[in-house]
Amino acid sequence: MAVQISPSILAADFARLADEAAAVPNADWLHVDVMDYHFVPNLTLGLPVVEALRKATDKPLDCHLMIADPDRWAPRYAEAGAGSVTIHAEAAKAPIRTLREIRALGARAGLALNPATPVEPYEDLLEEVDMLLLMTVEPGFGGQKFLEMVLPKVRRAREMVSRHGGRVWLQVDGGIDEDTIGRCAEAGADVFVAGSAVYGASDPVEAIDKLRAAADRAIS
Numbered sequence: 449m450a451v452q453i454s455p456s457i458l459a460a461d462f463a464r465l466a467d468e469a470a471a472v473p474n475a476d477w478l479h480v481d482v483m484d485y486h487f488v489p490n491l492t493l494g495l496p497v498v499e500a501l502r503k504a505t506d507k508p509l510d511c512h513l514m515i516a517d518p519d520r521w522a523p524r525y526a527e528a529g530a531g532s533v534t535i536h537a538e539a540a541k542a543p544i545r546t547l548r549e550i551r552a553l554g555a556r557a558g559l560a561l562n563p564a565t566p567v568e569p570y571e572d573l574l575e576e577v578d579m580l581l582l583m584t585v586e587p588g589f590g591g592q593k594f595l596e597m598v599l600p601k602v603r604r605a606r607e608m609v610s611r612h613g614g615r616v617w618l619q620v621d622g623g624i625d626e627d628t629i630g631r632c633a634e635a636g637a638d639v640f641v642a643g644s645a646v647y648g649a650s651d652p653v654e655a656i657d658k659l660r661a662a663a664d665r666a667i668s
């Protein structure tokens with residue numbers, strides 16, 4: 449599958465979200481980090497902001513829910529118009545039901561794993577998901593250093609996904625820049641979240657082009 453770039457608005461100016469969404473016309477998605485002070489020690493934004501963003505941009509929203517009760521809230525993000533809703537395996541108590549509800553509401557269903565969570569126990573869930581998100585930092589904050597230790601897991605996840613027909617997208621999130629993106633692409637990731645590397649750059653459009661080119665180079 450072609451490389452996809454999903455800039456994280458966590459690194460954008462929250463007072464100018466509509467402008468910040470418009471600043472990345474060459475992005476495939478807009479990554480929206482929802483944090484609730486419980487699953488992670490940080491608070492960002494929730495449903496009202498996603499609803500407002502939905503009206504402010506045509507870019508599909510890739511909602512990453514770092515919240516304690518995704519079973520309750522994930523379907524609401526799909527109803528709010530998110531194109532993709534990702535729940536954390538560590539937080540979901542009924543992941544199969546929740547993933548099915550997300551899909552039934554017309555969104556892509558994602559399952560996220562923290563860096564220390566092994567991927568193998570989730571092989572049986574692959575039928576229920578459209579995207580696996582492997583965190584390459586501990587969730588909660590932007591601007592952290594990429595965790596190299598996750599790369600072997602990305603490789604194992606790619607093998608797992610391939611065994612199941614290769615339909616499931618493999619996303620990495622955290623510390624993705626022009627250097628780390630190539631290693632992740634080579635290991636098998638195909639959807640790349642980048643916050644600081646895009647919104648911290650003086651030219652976000654150029655930053656996305658460079659990230660995409662670096663990923664393409666790694667797999668060509």
Ligand SMILES: O=C(CO)[C@H](O)[C@H](O)COP(=O)(O)O
Pocket residue numbers: 456458459479481512514585586587588589590591592621622623624641642643644645
């Ligand atoms: O989910 C996240 C943090 O929990 C963010 O999406 C991620 O950290 C992106 O920011 P950066 O590219 O600056 O690391």
Ligand SMILES: [Co+2]
Pocket residue numbers: 456479480481512621641
């Ligand atoms: Co994220």
